[in-house]
Amino acid sequence: MKYAYYPGCSLSSTGVEYDISTKKVAESLGIELWEIPEWNCCGASSAHLTDHLLALALPARNLAIAEEKGLDVAIPCAACYARCKATEVEVKDSKEMQKTISEVIERQYTGKAQARALLDVFVNDLGLQSISTLVNKPLKDLKVVSYYGCLLVRPPRLGFDDAEDPQSMDKLIEALGGTPVDWAFKTECCGAAHATTKSEVGFPMIEKILTAAKEAGADCIATACPLCMSNLDMRQTQVGAKYGKNYSLPVFYFTELMGIALGLNPEELGISKHFVDALGIVKKLNEAAGRRDTA
Amino acid sequence: MERIELTAAWAEGQEVLAEVTKESGVRASKCYQCGKCTAGCPVAFAMDKTPREIMRLVQLGLMDEALQSQTIWLCASCDTCSTRCPREVDIARMMETLRIIAKRKGFVAEKKMDLFHDLFLKSVEKNGRVHELGLILGFNIYGMQPLKDAHFGPSMLLKGKLSPLPHTIKDNGEVKKIFANVRKRGGKL
Ligand code: SF4
Numbered sequence: 001m002k003y004a005y006y007p008g009c010s011l012s013s014t015g016v017e018y019d020i021s022t023k024k025v026a027e028s029l030g031i032e033l034w035e036i037p038e039w040n041c042c043g044a045s046s047a048h049l050t051d052h053l054l055a056l057a058l059p060a061r062n063l064a065i066a067e068e069k070g071l072d073v074a075i076p077c078a079a080c081y082a083r084c085k086a087t088e089v090e091v092k093d094s095k096e097m098q099k100t101i102s103e104v105i106e107r108q109y110t111g112k113a114q115a116r117a118l119l120d121v122f123v124n125d126l127g128l129q130s131i132s133t134l135v136n137k138p139l140k141d142l143k144v145v146s147y148y149g150c151l152l153v154r155p156p157r158l159g160f161d162d163a164e165d166p167q168s169m170d171k172l173i174e175a176l177g178g179t180p181v182d183w184a185f186k187t188e189c190c191g192a193a194h195a196t197t198k199s200e201v202g203f204p205m206i207e208k209i210l211t212a213a214k215e216a217g218a219d220c221i222a223t224a225c226p227l228c229m230s231n232l233d234m235r236q237t238q239v240g241a242k243y244g245k246n247y248s249l250p251v252f253y254f255t256e257l258m259g260i261a262l263g264l265n266p267e268e269l270g271i272s273k274h275f276v277d278a279l280g281i282v283k284k285l286n287e288a289a290g291r292r293d294t295a
Numbered sequence: 296m297e298r299i300e301l302t303a304a305w306a307e308g309q310e311v312l313a314e315v316t317k318e319s320g321v322r323a324s325k326c327y328q329c330g331k332c333t334a335g336c337p338v339a340f341a342m343d344k345t346p347r348e349i350m351r352l353v354q355l356g357l358m359d360e361a362l363q364s365q366t367i368w369l370c371a372s373c374d375t376c377s378t379r380c381p382r383e384v385d386i387a388r389m390m391e392t393l394r395i396i397a398k399r400k401g402f403v404a405e406k407k408m409d410l411f412h413d414l415f416l417k418s419v420e421k422n423g424r425v426h427e428l429g430l431i432l433g434f435n436i437y438g439m440q441p442l443k444d445a446h447f448g449p450s451m452l453l454k455g456k457l458s459p460l461p462h463t464i465k466d467n468g469e470v471k472k473i474f475a476n477v478r479k480r481g482g483k484l
């Protein structure tokens with residue numbers, strides 16, 4: 001299995017551990033990722049608020065490069081995925097738009113190279129069965145709420161999962177030996193850049209999600225988006241201080257949880273780069289497994 | 296009593312409405328005002344007009360009121376409303392288009408948010424990618440809050456999460472050309 005790989009800007013800075021764990025896990029699973037050479041920013045989440053054509057053209061250049069190679073594009077970041085998918089669909093829907101965009105990017109893009117969410121690739125192309133056979137450190141007794149965020153499964157006609165009650169990440173957690181916990185905030189929006197640009201709006205949005213995860217009895221949150229990660233992890237203490245709460249809720253990229261279950265070294269997966277300690281819970285998991293082995 | 300010139304205001308509203316409809320492809324007349332969009336909107340608590348109210352203003356051609364609202368800036372583009380609307384109105388796309396037109400007309404209800412997105416795109420045009428450190432610094436300096444979130448800086452650098460220098464892509468000329476070509480087609484960037 002081979003895909004073009006579009007990491008996007010966040011994965012080379014705030015979300016660097018998402019990039020690291022994606023690459024390591026793909027390698028362990030035998031999925032080849034060809035990083036699009038000299039990829040450009042897809043414009044999420046600013047271009048679409050400034051100019052619709054620009055919002056379509058920026059992702060189109062990356063898709064066009066993948067199309068030349070005859071590859072679909074695997075995209076970890078939910079925001080980048082949503083923008084790339086929107087471009088693919090508009091180009092497929094309208095010959096006129098296809099022509100306009102190809103003129104703007106000065107490359108050919110016909111919609112043949114598809115934008116695929118990395119989660120979709122793992123769960124639906126490779127399959128849960130194949131993943132579970134490779135698990136050697138199951139996430140036993142780890143209670144995980146899957147946080148898909150707002151962009152991964154919307155709009156419904158573009159999505160690979162149910163837009164209101166998606167299941168793919170929950171099923172993945174189960175395949176990794178963990179315990180998926182149901183909750184009502186799977187697709188609730190974290191406010192994206194609002195926490196930076198207008199915290200009186202962004203912070204309450206983050207607070208609601210963290211509180212809901214806590215109330216659901218989760219040990220941790222799994223996410224597929226670097227912006228969600230920044231809001232829930234980096235800002236967790238800040239938001240907690242504002243509302244007088246101590247959440248102590250580790251947040252993982254789903255790829256990190258995959259890596260742990262596949263037996264990869266948590267440090268090498270980048271888990272030490274989180275703001276809320278996440279290594280502790282992994283250590284506990286391993287200790288419990290050790291006790292089971294000797295028992 | 297003050298005389299209000301209704302006909303002229305109506306005509307102007309209709310003109311802007313036509314512009315919004317053409318650019319967004321969203322037909323506001325389809326909305327039957329059930330309020331489901333507002334019920335699910337995660338930002339409704341902070342908006343001066345609810346998503347349903349915005350749709351009503353657009354239906355009535357009261358475009359200035361819609362364009363001057365804070366709502367169109369606070370919308371987080373999460374698509375919850377569009378996903379749930381029983382009339383398949385793409386409200387999120389309407390919000391996005393209203394915002395683009397508001398900016399064109401010089402109605403910017405949320406200056407800081409606007410600044411953030413401008414700096415973001417400047418960074419993309421210049422480097423081909425977003426330089427997050429530059430973006431945050433620029434945003435906080437221009438936004439007159441130089442110390443906001445500064446406490447995250449040192450640990451971010453240590454964790455290898457912020458690079459002091461921008462990543463500039465080699466084929467950056469191509470990205471610059473994309474911006475230029477969009478401008479040639481009338482895009483106001
Ligand atoms: S959900 Fe749709 S029909 Fe109902 S008020 Fe909102 S836009 Fe109108």
Ligand code: SF4
Pocket residue numbers: 332335336337338339346369370371372373374375376377386387390
């Ligand atoms: S897209 Fe905007 S208006 Fe619609 S639900 Fe999300 S924040 Fe509210």
